[in-house]
Amino acid sequence: MLKRRGILAIAGLIAVFTILHLALSPDRYAPRLLGATTLGGAAFLLMTVAVLLSTRAKPLEDLFGGLDRMYQVHRVVGVCAALIAFLHFFTVPKALPPEADPASNSLLPSVPFGILGLVLLVIGLFLALNKRISYSRWRPAHKAMGLVYLLIIGHFMAAPPALLDHASPSVLLLIVAAAVGLPALFYSLFGLNRRRSHSFTIEAANPLERATELVLKPVNGLLDFTPGQFAFVEVQGKGWQEAHPFTISSAPGENRLRFTIKALGDWTRKLRAELQPGGTVLVRGPYGRFDSASAGGKQVWIAGGIGLTPFLSTLRAMKPGDARSITFIYATRNEAEAIFLDELKARSAELGNVDLIPLLSDHGDFARVEGIKQMLAEPLAAYDYFLCGPKPMVDGLIAGLRKAGVSRTRIHTEAFEFR
Numbered sequence: 001m002l003k004r005r006g007i008l009a010i011a012g013l014i015a016v017f018t019i020l021h022l023a024l025s026p027d028r029y030a031p032r033l034l035g036a037t038t039l040g041g042a043a044f045l046l047m048t049v050a051v052l053l054s055t056r057a058k059p060l061e062d063l064f065g066g067l068d069r070m071y072q073v074h075r076v077v078g079v080c081a082a083l084i085a086f087l088h089f090f091t092v093p094k095a096l097p098p099e100a101d102p103a104s105n106s107l108l109p110s111v112p113f114g115i116l117g118l119v120l121l122v123i124g125l126f127l128a129l130n131k132r133i134s135y136s137r138w139r140p141a142h143k144a145m146g147l148v149y150l151l152i153i154g155h156f157m158a159a160p161p162a163l164l165d166h167a168s169p170s171v172l173l174l175i176v177a178a179a180v181g182l183p184a185l186f187y188s189l190f191g192l193n194r195r196r197s198h199s200f201t202i203e204a205a206n207p208l209e210r211a212t213e214l215v216l217k218p219v220n221g222l223l224d225f226t227p228g229q230f231a232f233v234e235v236q237g238k239g240w241q242e243a244h245p246f247t248i249s250s251a252p253g254e255n256r257l258r259f260t261i262k263a264l265g266d267w268t269r270k271l272r273a274e275l276q277p278g279g280t281v282l283v284r285g286p287y288g289r290f291d292s293a294s295a296g297g298k299q300v301w302i303a304g305g306i307g308l309t310p311f312l313s314t315l316r317a318m319k320p321g322d323a324r325s326i327t328f329i330y331a332t333r334n335e336a337e338a339i340f341l342d343e344l345k346a347r348s349a350e351l352g353n354v355d356l357i358p359l360l361s362d363h364g365d366f367a368r369v370e371g372i373k374q375m376l377a378e379p380l381a382a383y384d385y386f387l388c389g390p391k392p393m394v395d396g397l398i399a400g401l402r403k404a405g406v407s408r409t410r411i412h413t414e415a416f417e418f419r
């Protein structure tokens with residue numbers, strides 16, 4: 001779940017800058033210039049936040065509620081920065097104030113830096129939000145957005161004194177932000193944001209219905225994780241390209257690490273078709289905060305299709321005597337796609353506190369709030385909800401639960417996409 005304190009921290013930063021800029025800038029600034037530079041500064045601070053979020057830093061994961069949430073905020077903050085930068089462009093005076101000395105107030109190179117930065121920002125935003133572009137093409141293009149950040153730093157650092165007082169507290173705040181943002185940018189661009197890799201040998205690639213179970217034998221040691229967390233998987237060898245995120249479906253402490261991977265696109269289909277035992281895989285992580293252990297005693301888990309994986313790990317890790325009472329709805333199209341159903345049934349019976357309810361949409365059974373209400377002994381608002389599955393299903397459930405009076409803080413979701 002996205003944590004409110006992360007959003008408040010961003011809002012607080014923008015508020016501090018705005019107050020400093022409006023209250024402590026030189027009196028000679030005309031109101032329009034003051035407004036335009038406030039917008040420009042706010043846009044730059046949001047860009048800095050987007051850069052910081054791309055570092056995948058652990059404290060930021062805590063602040064925002066997981067890496068998937070950080071990337072969602074990264075995207076929203078990037079869009080807001082671009083919109084505000086646009087407003088800045090249209091409001092900023094296009095000439096120096098009449099009393100300013102042109103010799104000591106050159107608009108070069110500040111103006112070309114700003115215009116080029118804005119043009120690249122628009123192109124970058126179009127690419128970033130266009131889901132039809134494949135991830136492997138999108139990623140390098142998105143990384144090129146780092147250039148926009150450099151241009152914008154150049155834009156305000158070279159701004160003439162008549163338009164921006166570099167000694168004022170608000171501009172000093174921008175300079176501090178740039179001093180933090182620049183190393184963060186290079187840290188992410190050069191891949192230093194990846195967590196330490198753990199090496200594994202592929203022991204088996206078990207075919208399942210439209211999916212593969214990857215069984216990995218550790219080379220150096222086990223990965224320390226909690227159920228519900230995910231990691232980046234890098235297959236070593238030609239043609240495998242970038243790392244892909246997958247939820248760990250084995251339990252912590254098992255002597256094998258397992259991932260269950262649905263064949264959805266090029267990489268996952270290649271994995272299903274070509275991956276052979278004996279190869280090497282690097283796993284980086286763990287990441288994520290989709291942890292049902294710390295929530296209330298009455299829980300409803302809803303898995304849609306491959307959204308089963310975090311629950312699979314949790315069920316495999318749970319011990320008899322667990323104090324929670326769990327209703328576990330596993331929604332798939334048909335029985336064939338309900339992978340691991342026999343294991344889930346056996347595990348639920350063994351644990352005693354898990355009521356497993358498979359729903360097959362081919363039989364007309366969907367995961368909908370009205371139906372779920374009938375399955376529960378108490379009112380909907382009495383439970384904590386853990387949702388993982390296709391976005392339309394999860395969005396529909398969140399809307400339905402909120403409408404039924406369930407607090408947002410009791411609805412926990414794991415997004416299977418970053419873009």
Ligand SMILES: Cc1cc2nc3c(=O)[nH]c(=O)nc-3n(C[C@H](O)[C@H](O)[C@H](O)COP(=O)(O)OP(=O)(O)OC[C@H]3O[C@@H](n4cnc5c(N)ncnc54)[C@H](O)[C@@H]3O)c2cc1C
Pocket residue numbers: 068134135136230242243244245246247248260261262263264265266267268269306309310415416417418419
């Ligand atoms: C936190 C998290 C946990 C996930 N857990 C599982 C799981 O347990 N099992 C499972 O089957 N799938 C899981 N996924 C989804 C899985 O990562 C994608 O299905 C897979 O990367 C698709 O790659 P592709 O090239 O085959 O498909 P494509 O068609 O290229 O991509 C399909 C989707 O996956 C995204 N994607 C593609 N490549 C990457 C990448 N390198 N990094 C990030 N996103 C990418 C794309 O943006 C697109 O939205 C998870 C995703 C996330 C973010």
